[in-house]
Amino acid sequence: MAYNIPILPREKVFRDPVHDYIHVQHQLILDLINTAEFQRLRRVKQTGTTLFTFHGAEHSRFGHSLGVYEVARRICDKFVRNYPSLTPGDGLWDDGERPVVLCAALLHDIGHGPYSHAFEKIFQTNHEQITIDIILSPETEVNQVLSRVSPTFPNEVASVINKTYPNPQVVQLISSQIDADRMDYLLRDAYYTGANYGRFDISRILRVMRPHKDGIAFTISGMHAVEDYILSRYQMYMQVYFHPVSRGVEVILNKLLARAHECYRSPEYGLNHSASLLIPFFEDNWTLKDYLKLDDGVLTTYFLHWLDEPDQILSDLAGRFLNRKPFKSVALNFDKDAATIEHLTELLDNMGYDTRYYVAKNSSYDLPYDFYRPDQIKNRTQIELIQKNGEHIELSKASEVVATIAGKARGDERFYFPREVIKSDTLSDDLFADDQFEFQTIVTTLENTTSY
Known part of the structure; x- marks a missing residue:
């Protein structure tokens, strides 16, 4: 109209x-x-x-x-x-x-x-x-x-x-x-x-x-x-x-919000500092008005408060996020390397890390360009070129450059964990030193051989 x-x-x-x-x-x-x-x-x-x-x-x-x-x-x-x-x-x-x-x-x-x-x-x-x-x-x-x-x-x-x-x-x-x-x-x-x-x-x-x-x-x-x-x-x-470091910080942010959610809902952990604007989201009864009160600054203020929370996981994750201490990662294939991921997770658990919050798998893929395919449930609108005779031709059929990347998802899968685990100067003399050394050895080998 x-x-x-x-x-x-x-x-x-x-x-x-x-x-x-x-x-x-x-x-x-x-x-x-x-x-x-x-x-x-x-x-x-x-x-x-x-x-x-x-x-x-x-x-x-x-x-x-x-x-x-x-x-x-x-x-x-x-x-x-x-x-x-x-x-x-x-x-x-x-x-x-x-x-x-x-x-x-x-x-x-x-x-x-x-x-x-x-x-x-x-x-x-x-x-x-x-x-x-x-x-x-x-x-x-x-x-x-x-x-x-x-x-x-x-x-x-x-x-x-x-x-x-x-x-x-x-x-x-x-x-x-x-x-x-x-x-x-x-x-x-x-x-x-x-x-x-x-x-x-x-x-x-x-x-x-x-x-x-x-x-x-x-x-x-x-x-x-x-x-x-x-x-x-x-x-x-x-x-x-898809930069690995940015994703490493985002992993911490995800875990931080998840832990805050857990603390609020659990009398075992508690949440001593006010996060009043997040309460409707913790309780899953938020309204549009509640949503519009939130922005980056509001969450950052809560993260600063959570530095002083008695819950060590919450305060530690808040510090890692605010002070830019991203998780380290190694490229893995989640299906092919499932046993390796399980073993690395077990080693971290042995070292005292709560693997619900200190381990993450992150998969980031994008389809640079796609064309119409009848077998797909959801198709993107393909890019069409108008030829001199007025007829249309789909972009990847006219461009060899685009044809090389068309219809193929690009990206990688990464396993994230605390960076300090692979620093050799942090090896402890306690019961878990062997686990840490084995973790470092596996990660170093993966970094030197992976082609994902």
């Missing part, structure tokens, strides 16, 4: 290190930015524990969300200028879709919680569902702003997030294998981590992007820019997002 959205008398801009200026031209967008729910994103870091490896990665979900909005705005501008719809159903761009595109782009991450995915694992939350809940709940400022456009407008924006919106062009602009979200986070994360892997020619990609009746495609003259984007994303996952 086309909406008449008021234009600001003078556009507002946000100075941005990635996109130079982010242009806000509609009162609707400015009002959404100024909501309490959106401002909370300033206090949620974009890349979670990655900053423990790449110290510059202090950027927030707020900046990323503005960036996704800006990329989407530029796409809309290019489409209406170069591919405007002339008749209904012609497969070209209907600029009446702009309001829902811009709002969905801006709000797509508004449901992220503190430290993102680590919090979700422990308390069984889902940031995508919470994003939809924020958009649809009459209690939120976001919903109140959206409802001024139309009573049905919040549902339209939410349907883009959950991929049920009827126009596939709109959905693919926000969520596909080459969308406004991915384009911004690759460039933004590369900038803040200092890693050049994520850089690609976004101007060229936007130039060759065009709408068609089934979604979004790219002219074949821009194939190399699309290849570069796919490879940049692959390298960022392998070198940055």
